[in-house]
Amino acid sequence: MIFNTFMPVRVISGTGCVKEFDYSSFGKKCLIMTGRTAAQKSGLLDDLIAALEKMSVEYITFSEVEQNPHVNTCHYAGELAREFEADFIIGAGGGSAMDAAKAAAVYTKNPDFEPNDIFTKKVTSALPFILIGTTAGTGSEVTKVSVLSFDFNGKPYKRSFKDDLTYATVALCDSTYTNTLNWEITSSSALDIICHAVESYFSKQADCLSKTYALKAIEIGWKAIVKAHWQNIVEKRQIEGACRQDLLTASIFGGLAINKTGTCFPHALSYALTSRQNIIHGKACAYFLPEFIRRMSKIDENGVKLIAEATGEASIDDFITGIESLSGARPTLSIDDCYEYTELSKDSASIRNALVNLEEQEVFEIYKKLFTNKFN
Template sequence: MEFQYYLPVNLVFGRGKSDLIGEKAAALGKKALLVTGGRSTKESGLLAKTERLLQEKEISFVLFDKVEPNPLTTTVYQGSEIAVSEGCDLVIALGGGSSLDAAKGIAFQAINGGNISDYIYGRKNSDKALPVLAVPTTCGTGSEGNGFAVMTNPETLDKKSLRCRAIIPACSIIDPLLMTTMPKSVLASVGFDALCHNLDGYISSIAQPLTDIMALEGFGLAAESLVKLYEDTGDMESWDKLCMASTLGGMVINTAGVTALHGMEHPVSGLKNAIHGRGLAALAPYVLEASIQGAPQKFAKLSRLLGGKDESDFTAQIRTLLKKLDLTESLGDMGITEADLSWLTDNCLKISAAGMANHPVVFGREEIRALYRSAIGRDTASD
């Protein structure tokens, strides 16, 4: 047994831990760029609370509240320009995975400048970024636990992640109490994303013993808690479990990467600005059914965690879960048509080559196209 594992992430986990935002920020800098979206953290009161906690610690701050659901590289440029011009030495991310990813990109861009796509595609490298304090308000992306920042280039529609150790948050505060204001539809999609991160990392060909342990635990916690929360959002123990599942999933993919399910979804949300978790749900039954032969023992374990018996009923268990969460949209419902299939296939092979290669079944171009076509749905895909 040989492997290498390195992930220097400082997690502060627990109900009410958001009270420590000022204290943790004070250890990282003196002037913060607050990165968030335009609505949810204001309506929940988290933004006002953060501003008060920073003021108590005499930390000055500038607000950047322009982050969209699928953050753009242009948004990252805009935020980094403000961070530089205002002399910020710290970035604080408040919100869902989009806010965290945008904040990490901004922290990187503020130090490195230039074309961030050069770093996303590995043409340039850097190990420098402003420190990031991450405070997630959704339990899905796991961005608080890794060095990934997913963003979309609006010119090419490439949705791909910047991967860099420097953008692993210097501190992540995971407070399950912050999650409870999510609408149920958001909970379903982000929770399914958390489950899929653990699944993707577990079946990856570059998984290793530590990621397998975390992935199975994360998948099991998500499977146990997600439907319970969808039916009763007041179940705080389930919030704790789903938040842990999300963070574990983020940590897992930092090392084991994502595989074909995420690799095929990113072109969908890049092209149509679809909700990521719903795109995963539309693809999952088809992509995963075609994958079982490559890792039957692993799929058997995953099926049992969903209440099944072995790999033979894994897909049925996934379909049952999606039905319980009302995640029943097809890619066709999201605007994908037969005319998009060539672009989706080409873009998948362009931006997700590594993840597709690490999948237990390595799909060829025609297989990828056929899987996309199946996920469009019978009513929109013509022969």
């Protein structure tokens, strides 16, 4: 048994963990970073502020993190933290808020960085930060990766950066704050869990430990998705708390898996769809997952069999059908779109991370196959 792993985040899970955590152990002043609605609507921001005030921790709140956070936004948040002389940052919200907090922690301690420097310059220090999620899917709480938007040829695009200094010190995981999510966000986030796990399993970087995390994420996550769909869509009632907790648990396992391995081409090719078509992240990734599974089945038949067993479905084809049903109708792209998105995606490290690489022409053919009516 050979593996090499590093994950320094202290993960604290359970109802009430946000209210009970000792934030004063991090210092006297903090910047809270949130999106525009999730932390507020879920009740997280109110609970967090009450806890900070109880512990006499001064805070300022920055609630302007957009979906697919832009480097300029994160750079500005870093300036705020530096001017406030914050001792730490709290990223509270979905994956965007958490990824933005990672970036802001870097900008705070590297005042010479211009916004795009985060992708190319050596990170020498970062402000300590705590992450608290309001979705169950990204796994960002336990990874060092931050996915950010930047301007490329006058248009937005997404790129990731990572460093051992961009792990959270603590992740607080309370599924209570996911209860207010609508079905679109719940299902998309859940699909992200499955994409993380399946992509991780077939990564060149995978080992016995990461595969264990991946299979556990699939086992817990897929059953929870099916149950949540039944409760919300078929029976038209609220998703039960136990189901929400399972989704959050699966999200953490998926995050632990990709923390070791990274993602593969479903994530790499999805970025153009989220940047150009405004398609929600998990769904965009899931559009590519059936094609990924079919390609991996030719290389690792036993691995695909184990994944099918973990889902509890009768076959891998039934699993694929479920993914396609949950992800819904795909957008229609022009051939020019396919060429543009290929150009944007072709150099991503994730394309070269699976058991077999994708060539540029294959990237184009996948876009064309999935999103146009032209197959030749």
